[in-house]
Amino acid sequence: MFEAIAFYLFAFLTISMFYIAVTTSQALYALSALAAGMIFISAFFFILGADFLGAVQIVVYSGAVMALYAFGMMFFDTTREIKEKQGNKAIVLGLSILSAILVGAIVAAPIVGNNIEALYPMVEGAGNTQEVGMVLFTKYLVPFEVAAVMLLVAMIAGIVLAGKKMDLSLTLMSEAEILMMKEEDKNKKALS
């Protein structure tokens, strides 16, 4: 009973938050709605008994990803209203057909998968975090290490891409220095 109430409440909240994130024309509203939706999604993980996944969802999405987006938005002009594409009839039709096929396939999927046996069944008498550790560090050790290397590569790529000219500060430079820097940039662009 309580599971049903919690499911419907959080389903309504998540859908409305993501709907706002997709339709609003203010970047700041979209960011806040997305962060709220991420936290509500972690509630489903807690209902489903995947405690560790829910905690990771809150830490990674609401903590890291949203902070990164908020940091990135400082670079862009977010006060400006976001322009939308003109509605294309063919795309809308194609998308609705695709969504309908998706709904049909997803509802039919458990019928096909009736005789599936668990490959790594849940361990009796162990908490979710313990189970996750037991499977992650035995069967999925290589993907885990590869994911770690991928995150390292992404971190270095982010630093290299976004960190250009970070050692210069426009507020600490005099007007003449800024003008000189702009001239240099123009010359560089003209050459290349």
Place this chain on the structure above:
Amino acid sequence: MEIGLNHYLVLSTILFAIGLVGVMRRKNLLMLFFATEILLNSVNISFAAISHYYGDLTGQMFAFFVIAIAASEVAVGLGLLIVWHKKHNNIDLDSMSTMRG
């Protein structure tokens, strides 16, 4: 009333459709990234639900790797976006059609 696997799958489909609509109709690249996050999250819900109802931990493992990929995608994508914004002073999708055939 019992909440079954189908409930979670339908919810995941609805969220995926919302994300798909966002990907198709947004012009601003930052908003496009937000819609991508919605797509990845809706898939995570169905992974966790299947993992719970079949008593198998593989679904949760896949959800972890999806989260890791989403985090690195954001790091690299935002870096590229900042470079583009410094060069052209806008992040509209229509301004990136230089490779159109």
